[in-house]
Amino acid sequence: MRIYELFVSALRSLWANKRRSILTMLGIIIGIAAVITILSLGDGVRIETLKSLQADSSGQQSSEINFSKAYNPDSSNEISGFNDNDIKMVQNNSKVVKAKIQSGYKGIISGPGKINGKNVMGIIYLTTKPNHEYLIAGRGISKNDLLNNNPVALISKSIAKKGYVSPKNAINAGIELNGVSYTIAGVIEDEAELKEYQNYDVVVPKKFYMNNGADIPHDSMKLTFVKGADVSKETRAIVQDLNKKGSQHGNGSYDFMDMGDILKGASDTIKAVTYFVVAIASISLFIAGIGVMNMMYISVSERTQEIGIRMAVGATQHQILWQFLIEAIILTLTGGMIGYLSGIGLAKIISSFLPFKAIVTFSTFLLAFGTSTIIGLIFGILPAKTASNKNLIEILR
């Protein structure tokens, strides 16, 4: 008998008992779907981790080093975290392909200023919106100031005192920032902070500040590495060097965000969940397997006459065995494939709420395919053996 014919006859008999077949498949579907979901999410995190370290499509990886300046009001020079010497030093590292200084501006910069003839170093909040926060004297920066490009500034109490003894005296007086004069519109508390982590002591409209030739200081450096380099390790070493010998090592600190580290946290969580889900799914699959066995036993006993007839026209024991085994395998494999597709769907839905995308790999397909086939084999073999070992004479009597 041709193998093709075995498949045809197996499909037909499963189709003849649609409801029973579907119910039996349900356990397999659920088990496989759960495993595929969690594995696709896990793969998603893994790929995202790699991607976060990837500079371009050629497989080169990159990282970014930031410079944060220590607060020092007496320092008069404009500080950029990196200069050409730093780049030269960094490029001594053989793994570095490219080093580029870029602006790390995130809303707050530091810049030199002069108030009533005295030098100050201000941590400047460049605002794009009207600002009235932490006000203790005068007025805030209004919508009109922004629209009309008014040179107005809010300064902290301590800067005000430094220039004009009291906050009140400072109102409507001037302050020079980056060589440009601003009118002090208001005085704010020393504790003024942005998003609860970054202190500032001067507020000016961003547009005006930028329009008057002020560069935003460079305080980050982007590094691109050769393919296959351990970016975390190399960057850490470079940061250490910079903190010892970098151009500004006395005025602040160099550090970098280890994206690998952050994603590793997510990946560890998913790993733990994976073990749990796989354990539960295994139990589900085992019970589903017993369901398959039960259904196949019922099928064999219902079809005793058919088995007898097939044997009477010359079916060998092997052919009968395979007929039922293939039926069981088609049942679990169909369940497995439905489960696989549901798992992918579920993972896609879940990952739409997460910061990474679920990834479908060929190996998870093989896993679903293999597992469901093996379940069919293991739990189908005994009923199939029962069918093929039936005594022909007994059946036909």
Add this chain to the structure above:
Amino acid sequence: MINLTSVNKSYRQGNGKYQVLYDVNLKVKSGEFVAIMGPSGSGKSTLIDIIGFLDQNFEGSYIFNETVVSDLSRRDHAKLRNRSVGFVFQNFKLINNQNVGENVGLPLLYAGVKRHDIHVRVNKVLDQVGLTDSYYKMPKNLSGGQQQRVAIARAIVAKPSFLVADEPTGALDSETSKEIIKLFKELNQNGTTVILVTHDEKVASQARRLIKILDGRIQSDEEITNEDL
């Protein structure tokens, strides 16, 4: 072709043995038309199951052509059954959820014949048994006589060396029985060896040789001359 020598058969019953066939010696040549008669329980079915390669579990020797049947593996026994014999049962034994054509083609399917070739051959055989255009009918929509024709078609589809029928008319009325026997006769006249079991005198009288069996022993074995009709 068929050569049984001192065949004994017994069933295990509890701790003891229950003997059904005693020292059966039987030779059937190619082209014969043999009827086996005897009362119920005399061992007719047991004998014909052995002859028709359904039962391999017996004592004595059965040589089919040059093959020693009792020495065959289960697999080779099944293959011999597939190629060399066609079996017709009293209650037809059709697979009810498959159509007529599929039922008839079943032996060819197990012989590994291609689907297309099976289809062609099945239609030819259905013509032969008087069931033209019945390929796609379901067995349950056919009368008893028609179902038995389907079974006969299935028995002859693989062109076996001989046909075996165990009370093929047992479930049919006398009119239909006549037609079925006529069909067997035609097949025999075209060269097919036929061995059938019956307890109907009229059916037996159509054969050319009559074997009478009683309590597992062959009582008589004689030619039926045309004058007996």
